[in-house]
Amino acid sequence: MLLTRLPDKMTLAAAVLLLLLTLVSNSRADRDFDVRHRLSTVTRYSAVKDIVDNSFQPTDIPVGCTPIHLNLVARHGTRSPTKKRMRELEKLASHIKELLKDAKEKNLSPQKVPAWLLKWESPWKGKLRGGELDTKGEEELYQLGIRVRERFPDLFNEEYHPDVYPIKTTQVPWASTSAVAFGMGLFSGNGSLGLARHRAFAVTSESRASDITLRFFDCCQTYKDFRKSHEPAVVKLKEPIIAEITSALAKRYEFNFTRQDISSLWFLCKQETTLLDITDQACSLFSPTEVALLEWTDDLEVFMLKGYGKSLNYRMGVPLLKDVIQSMDQALKAKEDNQAPGSYEKARLRFAHAETVVPFSCLLGLFLEGSDFQRIQKEEPLDFPPKPPKNRSWRGSIVAPFAGNNMLVLYSCPANSSSKYFVRALHNEHPIAMPGCGGTDFCPFEVFKESIVSPHLKHDYNTLCQVNLDQPKQKPETV
8 A cells, every 4th residue: 555645744834934925925915006107008107107117227417518409299189089989989898788787687697797897888988079189198298398498598598489389280180289288398488378378380391191290100102001901810820818817707797708808907907097087997807817918919910110110110111210210410519510599409398109119219229128229220120028926118008108308408518428429319208228229218319319219310211111102292381
Protein backbone atom coordinates (compact mmCIF):
# COMPACT_ATOMS: atom_id res chain seq x y z
CA MET A 1 0.00 0.00 0.00
CA LEU A 2 1.42 3.43 -1.06
CA LEU A 3 1.15 6.28 1.39
CA THR A 4 1.16 9.90 0.22
CA ARG A 5 3.38 12.01 2.46
CA LEU A 6 1.48 14.97 3.85
CA PRO A 7 3.22 18.34 3.55
CA ASP A 8 4.95 19.41 6.71
CA LYS A 9 3.59 22.33 8.71
CA MET A 10 6.22 24.77 7.42
CA THR A 11 5.41 24.00 3.76
CA LEU A 12 1.67 24.26 4.38
CA ALA A 13 2.06 27.55 6.24
CA ALA A 14 4.19 28.99 3.41
CA ALA A 15 1.56 27.98 0.84
CA VAL A 16 -1.23 29.60 2.86
CA LEU A 17 0.84 32.77 3.32
CA LEU A 18 1.55 32.96 -0.43
CA LEU A 19 -2.16 32.57 -1.18
CA LEU A 20 -3.07 35.31 1.30
CA LEU A 21 -0.43 37.66 -0.13
CA THR A 22 -1.74 37.05 -3.65
CA LEU A 23 -5.31 37.78 -2.57
CA VAL A 24 -4.27 40.95 -0.73
CA SER A 25 -2.17 42.09 -3.71
CA ASN A 26 -5.05 41.51 -6.14
CA SER A 27 -7.48 43.28 -3.80
CA ARG A 28 -5.16 46.30 -3.53
CA ALA A 29 -4.70 46.38 -7.31
CA ASP A 30 -8.48 46.39 -7.77
CA ARG A 31 -8.85 49.23 -5.25
CA ASP A 32 -6.16 51.27 -7.01
CA PHE A 33 -7.72 50.63 -10.43
CA ASP A 34 -9.29 53.80 -11.83
CA VAL A 35 -11.48 53.29 -14.87
CA ARG A 36 -11.19 57.02 -15.69
CA HIS A 37 -7.59 56.35 -16.78
CA ARG A 38 -8.55 53.38 -18.96
CA LEU A 39 -10.83 54.73 -21.67
CA SER A 40 -8.35 54.91 -24.56
CA THR A 41 -8.97 57.96 -26.76
CA VAL A 42 -12.31 58.68 -25.03
CA THR A 43 -10.45 59.66 -21.85
CA ARG A 44 -10.96 63.13 -20.41
CA TYR A 45 -7.80 65.26 -20.35
CA SER A 46 -7.88 66.06 -16.63
CA ALA A 47 -7.86 62.34 -15.77
CA VAL A 48 -4.51 61.62 -17.44
CA LYS A 49 -2.64 64.83 -18.25
CA ASP A 50 -0.31 64.42 -15.27
CA ILE A 51 0.39 60.71 -15.79
CA VAL A 52 4.05 60.63 -16.84
CA ASP A 53 6.91 58.17 -17.22
CA ASN A 54 8.61 58.46 -13.83
CA SER A 55 11.72 56.74 -15.15
CA PHE A 56 12.38 59.69 -17.48
CA GLN A 57 14.37 62.63 -16.12
CA PRO A 58 13.49 65.90 -17.95
CA THR A 59 16.28 68.23 -18.99
CA ASP A 60 16.97 71.31 -16.92
CA ILE A 61 16.82 74.18 -19.41
CA PRO A 62 20.29 75.82 -19.41
CA VAL A 63 20.59 79.30 -17.96
CA GLY A 64 20.22 81.93 -20.66
CA CYS A 65 18.10 79.79 -23.01
CA THR A 66 14.83 81.52 -23.89
CA PRO A 67 11.82 80.31 -25.93
CA ILE A 68 11.40 82.15 -29.24
CA HIS A 69 8.62 80.12 -30.89
CA LEU A 70 6.00 77.52 -30.00
CA ASN A 71 4.22 74.96 -32.18
CA LEU A 72 1.06 73.38 -30.80
CA VAL A 73 -0.83 70.43 -32.31
CA ALA A 74 -3.87 69.68 -30.15
CA ARG A 75 -6.89 67.43 -30.31
CA HIS A 76 -10.37 68.84 -29.71
CA GLY A 77 -11.81 68.65 -26.22
CA THR A 78 -14.33 66.23 -24.74
CA ARG A 79 -17.37 66.01 -26.99
CA SER A 80 -20.80 64.38 -27.06
CA PRO A 81 -21.37 61.11 -28.94
CA THR A 82 -22.23 61.41 -32.61
CA LYS A 83 -25.76 60.86 -33.89
CA LYS A 84 -24.81 57.36 -35.10
CA ARG A 85 -23.48 56.32 -31.69
CA MET A 86 -26.54 57.79 -29.92
CA ARG A 87 -28.77 55.56 -32.06
CA GLU A 88 -26.58 52.61 -31.06
CA LEU A 89 -27.27 53.33 -27.38
CA GLU A 90 -31.00 53.53 -28.02
CA LYS A 91 -30.84 50.09 -29.64
CA LEU A 92 -28.95 48.86 -26.57
CA ALA A 93 -31.71 50.20 -24.31
CA SER A 94 -34.33 48.34 -26.36
CA HIS A 95 -32.40 45.08 -26.17
CA ILE A 96 -31.84 45.41 -22.44
CA LYS A 97 -35.62 45.71 -21.99
CA GLU A 98 -35.99 42.45 -23.92
CA LEU A 99 -33.36 40.78 -21.71
CA LEU A 100 -35.12 41.99 -18.55
CA LYS A 101 -38.44 40.68 -19.81
CA ASP A 102 -36.83 37.34 -20.63
CA ALA A 103 -35.25 37.16 -17.17
CA LYS A 104 -38.60 37.83 -15.52
CA GLU A 105 -40.31 35.11 -17.55
CA LYS A 106 -37.60 32.64 -16.50
CA ASN A 107 -37.91 33.66 -12.84
CA LEU A 108 -34.21 34.46 -12.61
CA SER A 109 -32.91 35.75 -9.31
CA PRO A 110 -33.47 39.53 -9.14
CA GLN A 111 -30.21 39.84 -7.19
CA LYS A 112 -28.38 38.99 -10.41
CA VAL A 113 -29.74 42.07 -12.21
CA PRO A 114 -27.91 45.35 -11.53
CA ALA A 115 -30.48 47.79 -10.13
CA TRP A 116 -29.55 50.61 -12.50
CA LEU A 117 -30.44 48.45 -15.53
CA LEU A 118 -34.08 48.05 -14.49
CA LYS A 119 -35.13 51.56 -15.59
CA TRP A 120 -32.16 52.58 -17.72
CA GLU A 121 -32.68 54.77 -20.77
CA SER A 122 -29.99 56.31 -22.91
CA PRO A 123 -29.11 59.77 -21.56
CA TRP A 124 -29.09 60.92 -25.17
CA LYS A 125 -32.50 59.46 -26.05
CA GLY A 126 -34.41 61.69 -28.47
CA LYS A 127 -31.50 64.02 -29.05
CA LEU A 128 -31.48 65.06 -32.70
CA ARG A 129 -27.88 66.17 -33.08
CA GLY A 130 -24.57 65.03 -31.63
CA GLY A 131 -20.81 65.46 -31.67
CA GLU A 132 -20.76 68.98 -30.24
CA LEU A 133 -18.04 70.08 -27.84
CA ASP A 134 -19.18 69.41 -24.28
CA THR A 135 -18.85 72.05 -21.57
CA LYS A 136 -16.09 69.88 -20.08
CA GLY A 137 -14.30 70.09 -23.43
CA GLU A 138 -14.66 73.87 -23.47
CA GLU A 139 -13.12 74.04 -20.01
CA GLU A 140 -10.25 71.72 -21.01
CA LEU A 141 -9.15 73.98 -23.87
CA TYR A 142 -9.86 77.24 -22.02
CA GLN A 143 -7.66 76.20 -19.10
CA LEU A 144 -4.99 74.86 -21.47
CA GLY A 145 -4.83 78.28 -23.11
CA ILE A 146 -4.35 79.97 -19.73
CA ARG A 147 -1.61 77.51 -18.69
CA VAL A 148 0.29 77.91 -21.98
CA ARG A 149 0.30 81.70 -21.60
CA GLU A 150 1.45 81.49 -17.97
CA ARG A 151 4.17 78.97 -18.81
CA PHE A 152 5.60 80.98 -21.70
CA PRO A 153 5.02 84.63 -20.78
CA ASP A 154 7.88 85.82 -23.07
CA LEU A 155 6.11 84.30 -26.08
CA PHE A 156 2.71 85.83 -25.37
CA ASN A 157 3.70 89.33 -24.34
CA GLU A 158 3.08 90.90 -27.76
CA GLU A 159 0.04 92.86 -28.83
CA TYR A 160 -2.29 90.37 -30.52
CA HIS A 161 -2.10 90.06 -34.29
CA PRO A 162 -3.23 87.02 -36.33
CA ASP A 163 0.17 86.91 -38.07
CA VAL A 164 1.96 86.75 -34.73
CA TYR A 165 -0.37 84.19 -33.14
CA PRO A 166 -2.12 82.30 -35.98
CA ILE A 167 -4.78 79.84 -34.78
CA LYS A 168 -5.63 77.13 -37.30
CA THR A 169 -8.30 74.45 -37.11
CA THR A 170 -10.22 72.03 -39.25
CA GLN A 171 -13.73 72.77 -40.49
CA VAL A 172 -15.23 70.27 -38.06
CA PRO A 173 -17.29 72.15 -35.43
CA TRP A 174 -15.92 70.39 -32.34
CA ALA A 175 -12.36 71.23 -33.46
CA SER A 176 -13.07 74.88 -34.33
CA THR A 177 -15.01 75.35 -31.07
CA SER A 178 -11.99 73.96 -29.22
CA ALA A 179 -9.76 76.50 -30.95
CA VAL A 180 -12.08 79.30 -29.83
CA ALA A 181 -12.12 78.03 -26.22
CA PHE A 182 -8.31 77.87 -26.20
CA GLY A 183 -8.01 81.37 -27.63
CA MET A 184 -10.40 82.74 -25.00
CA GLY A 185 -8.13 81.35 -22.30
CA LEU A 186 -4.91 82.40 -24.02
CA PHE A 187 -5.97 86.02 -24.53
CA SER A 188 -8.24 86.43 -21.48
CA GLY A 189 -7.71 89.68 -19.64
CA ASN A 190 -6.01 91.28 -22.64
CA GLY A 191 -9.05 92.79 -24.31
CA SER A 192 -11.97 95.08 -23.60
CA LEU A 193 -14.96 92.77 -24.01
CA GLY A 194 -17.05 92.06 -20.91
CA LEU A 195 -16.00 91.76 -17.29
CA ALA A 196 -13.34 89.16 -18.14
CA ARG A 197 -11.81 91.58 -20.67
CA HIS A 198 -11.90 89.11 -23.55
CA ARG A 199 -10.77 90.09 -27.00
CA ALA A 200 -11.72 89.02 -30.52
CA PHE A 201 -9.23 86.87 -32.42
CA ALA A 202 -9.05 85.07 -35.74
CA VAL A 203 -9.42 81.32 -36.26
CA THR A 204 -8.78 80.10 -39.80
CA SER A 205 -9.39 76.80 -41.57
CA GLU A 206 -9.08 75.21 -44.97
CA SER A 207 -11.78 73.38 -46.85
CA ARG A 208 -12.10 69.73 -45.84
CA ALA A 209 -11.43 68.82 -49.47
CA SER A 210 -7.97 70.42 -49.50
CA ASP A 211 -6.75 70.53 -45.88
CA ILE A 212 -3.68 68.29 -46.18
CA THR A 213 -2.05 69.90 -43.13
CA LEU A 214 -4.59 69.03 -40.43
CA ARG A 215 -6.96 66.60 -42.22
CA PHE A 216 -4.38 64.79 -44.36
CA PHE A 217 -6.15 61.51 -43.55
CA ASP A 218 -9.36 62.77 -45.15
CA CYS A 219 -7.62 63.87 -48.36
CA CYS A 220 -5.52 60.72 -48.79
CA GLN A 221 -7.21 58.17 -51.05
CA THR A 222 -4.50 55.57 -50.41
CA TYR A 223 -5.19 55.77 -46.70
CA LYS A 224 -8.96 55.58 -47.18
CA ASP A 225 -8.50 52.40 -49.22
CA PHE A 226 -6.11 50.95 -46.63
CA ARG A 227 -8.46 51.67 -43.75
CA LYS A 228 -11.48 50.21 -45.53
CA SER A 229 -9.59 47.00 -46.37
CA HIS A 230 -8.02 46.58 -42.91
CA GLU A 231 -10.92 47.40 -40.60
CA PRO A 232 -12.30 43.82 -40.86
CA ALA A 233 -8.89 42.47 -39.78
CA VAL A 234 -8.93 44.73 -36.73
CA VAL A 235 -12.42 43.53 -35.83
CA LYS A 236 -11.21 39.93 -36.14
CA LEU A 237 -8.29 40.60 -33.78
CA LYS A 238 -10.67 42.05 -31.19
CA GLU A 239 -13.26 39.25 -31.51
CA PRO A 240 -11.69 36.71 -29.09
CA ILE A 241 -11.58 39.32 -26.29
CA ILE A 242 -15.15 40.47 -26.93
CA ALA A 243 -16.34 36.83 -27.10
CA GLU A 244 -14.59 35.96 -23.84
CA ILE A 245 -16.08 38.93 -21.99
CA THR A 246 -19.53 38.32 -23.49
CA SER A 247 -19.44 34.78 -22.13
CA ALA A 248 -18.23 35.96 -18.70
CA LEU A 249 -20.96 38.61 -18.35
CA ALA A 250 -23.68 36.26 -19.60
CA LYS A 251 -22.68 33.80 -16.88
CA ARG A 252 -22.24 36.47 -14.21
CA TYR A 253 -25.63 38.14 -14.71
CA GLU A 254 -27.54 35.25 -16.35
CA PHE A 255 -28.38 37.49 -19.30
CA ASN A 256 -28.18 36.36 -22.88
CA PHE A 257 -25.80 39.19 -23.84
CA THR A 258 -24.61 39.39 -27.44
CA ARG A 259 -21.19 40.60 -28.58
CA GLN A 260 -22.85 43.75 -29.86
CA ASP A 261 -24.30 44.31 -26.38
CA ILE A 262 -20.83 44.12 -24.85
CA SER A 263 -19.37 46.53 -27.41
CA SER A 264 -22.22 48.96 -26.78
CA LEU A 265 -21.96 48.62 -23.00
CA TRP A 266 -18.23 49.34 -23.19
CA PHE A 267 -18.98 52.43 -25.29
CA LEU A 268 -21.62 53.44 -22.72
CA CYS A 269 -19.09 52.97 -19.92
CA LYS A 270 -16.71 55.39 -21.65
CA GLN A 271 -19.40 57.99 -22.33
CA GLU A 272 -20.90 57.83 -18.82
CA THR A 273 -17.47 58.22 -17.23
CA THR A 274 -16.19 61.01 -19.45
CA LEU A 275 -19.34 63.08 -19.91
CA LEU A 276 -21.49 62.30 -16.87
CA ASP A 277 -18.96 61.34 -14.16
CA ILE A 278 -20.80 58.02 -13.69
CA THR A 279 -18.55 55.02 -13.03
CA ASP A 280 -20.91 52.74 -11.08
CA GLN A 281 -23.27 51.74 -13.89
CA ALA A 282 -22.04 50.35 -17.22
CA CYS A 283 -18.41 50.33 -16.08
CA SER A 284 -19.30 48.34 -12.96
CA LEU A 285 -20.48 45.44 -15.13
CA PHE A 286 -16.85 44.74 -16.04
CA SER A 287 -14.05 43.58 -13.77
CA PRO A 288 -10.77 45.56 -13.79
CA THR A 289 -9.19 42.78 -15.85
CA GLU A 290 -11.98 43.01 -18.41
CA VAL A 291 -11.70 46.81 -18.58
CA ALA A 292 -7.95 46.49 -19.17
CA LEU A 293 -8.57 44.04 -22.02
CA LEU A 294 -11.27 46.21 -23.61
CA GLU A 295 -8.96 49.21 -23.36
CA TRP A 296 -6.24 47.17 -25.07
CA THR A 297 -8.57 46.32 -27.98
CA ASP A 298 -9.25 50.04 -28.45
CA ASP A 299 -5.54 50.86 -28.24
CA LEU A 300 -4.80 48.11 -30.75
CA GLU A 301 -7.25 49.65 -33.20
CA VAL A 302 -5.66 53.09 -32.79
CA PHE A 303 -2.21 51.54 -33.27
CA MET A 304 -3.18 49.69 -36.45
CA LEU A 305 -5.38 52.27 -38.17
CA LYS A 306 -3.88 55.58 -36.96
CA GLY A 307 -0.47 54.82 -35.50
CA TYR A 308 2.63 52.69 -35.98
CA GLY A 309 0.72 49.70 -37.36
CA LYS A 310 1.26 50.97 -40.92
CA SER A 311 3.84 53.56 -42.01
CA LEU A 312 1.25 55.17 -44.30
CA ASN A 313 -0.71 56.20 -41.18
CA TYR A 314 1.94 58.73 -40.23
CA ARG A 315 3.87 59.27 -43.48
CA MET A 316 0.80 61.05 -44.83
CA GLY A 317 1.25 63.58 -42.01
CA VAL A 318 4.41 64.96 -43.64
CA PRO A 319 2.64 68.22 -44.73
CA LEU A 320 2.01 68.97 -41.05
CA LEU A 321 5.63 68.18 -40.16
CA LYS A 322 6.83 70.46 -42.96
CA ASP A 323 4.55 73.23 -41.68
CA VAL A 324 6.07 72.87 -38.20
CA ILE A 325 9.66 73.00 -39.49
CA GLN A 326 8.88 75.93 -41.76
CA SER A 327 7.55 77.92 -38.79
CA MET A 328 10.72 77.13 -36.81
CA ASP A 329 12.99 78.15 -39.69
CA GLN A 330 11.10 81.44 -40.02
CA ALA A 331 11.40 82.11 -36.27
CA LEU A 332 15.10 81.33 -36.37
CA LYS A 333 15.60 83.72 -39.30
CA ALA A 334 13.68 86.45 -37.49
CA LYS A 335 15.99 85.99 -34.52
CA GLU A 336 19.11 86.01 -36.67
CA ASP A 337 17.95 89.12 -38.55
CA ASN A 338 17.07 90.82 -35.27
CA GLN A 339 13.58 91.65 -36.54
CA ALA A 340 11.46 94.03 -34.51
CA PRO A 341 9.04 92.48 -31.97
CA GLY A 342 5.54 92.13 -33.37
CA SER A 343 6.81 91.73 -36.94
CA TYR A 344 7.14 87.94 -36.90
CA GLU A 345 5.25 84.85 -35.74
CA LYS A 346 5.81 83.65 -32.16
CA ALA A 347 3.40 80.71 -31.96
CA ARG A 348 1.48 78.55 -34.43
CA LEU A 349 -1.53 76.97 -32.76
CA ARG A 350 -3.44 74.08 -34.39
CA PHE A 351 -6.60 72.22 -33.33
CA ALA A 352 -7.70 69.01 -34.99
CA HIS A 353 -8.39 65.34 -34.22
CA ALA A 354 -6.98 62.09 -32.87
CA GLU A 355 -6.30 61.20 -36.52
CA THR A 356 -4.00 64.25 -36.58
CA VAL A 357 -2.34 64.06 -33.16
CA VAL A 358 -1.59 60.31 -33.27
CA PRO A 359 0.29 60.38 -36.63
CA PHE A 360 2.15 63.53 -35.56
CA SER A 361 3.31 61.77 -32.37
CA CYS A 362 4.49 58.90 -34.56
CA LEU A 363 6.43 61.25 -36.85
CA LEU A 364 8.27 62.45 -33.73
CA GLY A 365 8.93 58.84 -32.68
CA LEU A 366 7.08 59.04 -29.36
CA PHE A 367 5.73 56.09 -27.32
CA LEU A 368 8.02 53.46 -28.81
CA GLU A 369 9.41 50.33 -27.20
CA GLY A 370 13.16 49.60 -27.16
CA SER A 371 14.74 49.75 -30.62
CA ASP A 372 11.46 50.54 -32.39
CA PHE A 373 12.69 53.99 -33.49
CA GLN A 374 15.34 52.42 -35.70
CA ARG A 375 12.70 50.09 -37.10
CA ILE A 376 10.30 52.86 -38.11
CA GLN A 377 13.18 54.76 -39.73
CA LYS A 378 13.67 51.67 -41.90
CA GLU A 379 9.89 51.41 -42.38
CA GLU A 380 9.85 47.97 -40.76
CA PRO A 381 6.57 46.80 -39.18
CA LEU A 382 6.31 47.00 -35.40
CA ASP A 383 4.93 44.43 -32.99
CA PHE A 384 1.46 45.00 -31.58
CA PRO A 385 1.28 46.72 -28.17
CA PRO A 386 1.75 44.07 -25.45
CA LYS A 387 -1.45 42.57 -24.13
CA PRO A 388 -2.42 43.04 -20.45
CA PRO A 389 -1.21 42.35 -17.85
CA LYS A 390 2.07 43.31 -19.57
CA ASN A 391 2.99 46.99 -19.48
CA ARG A 392 3.05 49.03 -22.68
CA SER A 393 4.03 52.53 -23.80
CA TRP A 394 1.23 52.72 -26.36
CA ARG A 395 -1.95 53.72 -24.53
CA GLY A 396 -4.62 55.75 -26.29
CA SER A 397 -5.55 57.50 -23.05
CA ILE A 398 -2.04 59.00 -22.94
CA VAL A 399 -1.24 59.30 -26.66
CA ALA A 400 -4.45 61.12 -27.63
CA PRO A 401 -7.02 61.76 -24.90
CA PHE A 402 -9.55 64.52 -25.46
CA ALA A 403 -7.52 67.78 -25.66
CA GLY A 404 -4.31 65.74 -25.91
CA ASN A 405 -1.49 67.78 -27.39
CA ASN A 406 2.11 68.01 -28.55
CA MET A 407 4.13 71.19 -28.17
CA LEU A 408 7.51 71.83 -29.79
CA VAL A 409 9.20 74.86 -28.27
CA LEU A 410 12.15 76.45 -30.08
CA TYR A 411 14.78 77.91 -27.73
CA SER A 412 17.59 80.35 -28.40
CA CYS A 413 20.64 79.68 -26.22
CA PRO A 414 23.85 81.62 -25.43
CA ALA A 415 26.81 81.39 -27.80
CA ASN A 416 28.75 79.22 -25.35
CA SER A 417 26.11 76.46 -25.52
CA SER A 418 26.72 73.23 -27.46
CA SER A 419 24.16 74.50 -29.98
CA LYS A 420 22.61 77.90 -30.58
CA TYR A 421 19.04 76.60 -30.99
CA PHE A 422 17.21 73.73 -29.31
CA VAL A 423 13.78 72.10 -29.61
CA ARG A 424 11.95 70.95 -26.51
CA ALA A 425 9.20 68.34 -26.88
CA LEU A 426 6.20 68.43 -24.56
CA HIS A 427 3.36 65.92 -24.65
CA ASN A 428 0.24 66.82 -22.69
CA GLU A 429 2.32 69.68 -21.26
CA HIS A 430 5.08 67.44 -19.88
CA PRO A 431 8.61 66.93 -21.26
CA ILE A 432 8.86 63.69 -23.22
CA ALA A 433 11.83 61.71 -24.52
CA MET A 434 12.60 61.80 -28.24
CA PRO A 435 14.30 58.51 -29.21
CA GLY A 436 15.65 60.17 -32.35
CA CYS A 437 17.64 62.58 -30.21
CA GLY A 438 19.26 60.16 -27.79
CA GLY A 439 16.22 59.94 -25.56
CA THR A 440 16.27 63.58 -24.47
CA ASP A 441 13.44 66.11 -24.49
CA PHE A 442 15.80 69.02 -25.32
CA CYS A 443 17.34 68.47 -28.73
CA PRO A 444 19.74 70.63 -30.78
CA PHE A 445 17.69 72.04 -33.64
CA GLU A 446 20.00 70.69 -36.34
CA VAL A 447 19.95 67.22 -34.77
CA PHE A 448 16.15 67.39 -34.54
CA LYS A 449 15.94 68.22 -38.25
CA GLU A 450 18.53 65.66 -39.33
CA SER A 451 17.58 62.67 -37.16
CA ILE A 452 13.83 63.05 -36.66
CA VAL A 453 12.45 65.18 -39.49
CA SER A 454 14.63 64.54 -42.57
CA PRO A 455 13.98 60.77 -42.89
CA HIS A 456 10.28 61.52 -43.36
CA LEU A 457 10.71 64.30 -45.92
CA LYS A 458 11.64 61.89 -48.71
CA HIS A 459 7.94 61.02 -48.88
CA ASP A 460 5.79 63.17 -51.15
CA TYR A 461 2.18 63.51 -50.03
CA ASN A 462 0.70 63.74 -53.52
CA THR A 463 2.50 60.59 -54.64
CA LEU A 464 1.79 58.72 -51.40
CA CYS A 465 -1.89 59.61 -51.40
CA GLN A 466 -2.71 59.58 -55.14
CA VAL A 467 -3.87 63.19 -54.98
CA ASN A 468 -5.38 64.71 -58.10
CA LEU A 469 -3.04 67.65 -58.71
CA ASP A 470 -5.44 69.21 -61.20
CA GLN A 471 -8.13 69.63 -58.54
CA PRO A 472 -8.49 73.35 -57.70
CA LYS A 473 -7.83 74.22 -54.07
CA GLN A 474 -10.15 76.48 -52.13
CA LYS A 475 -8.90 79.45 -50.18
CA PRO A 476 -8.83 79.30 -46.36
CA GLU A 477 -12.05 80.37 -44.70
CA THR A 478 -12.43 82.33 -41.49
CA VAL A 479 -14.45 80.65 -38.75
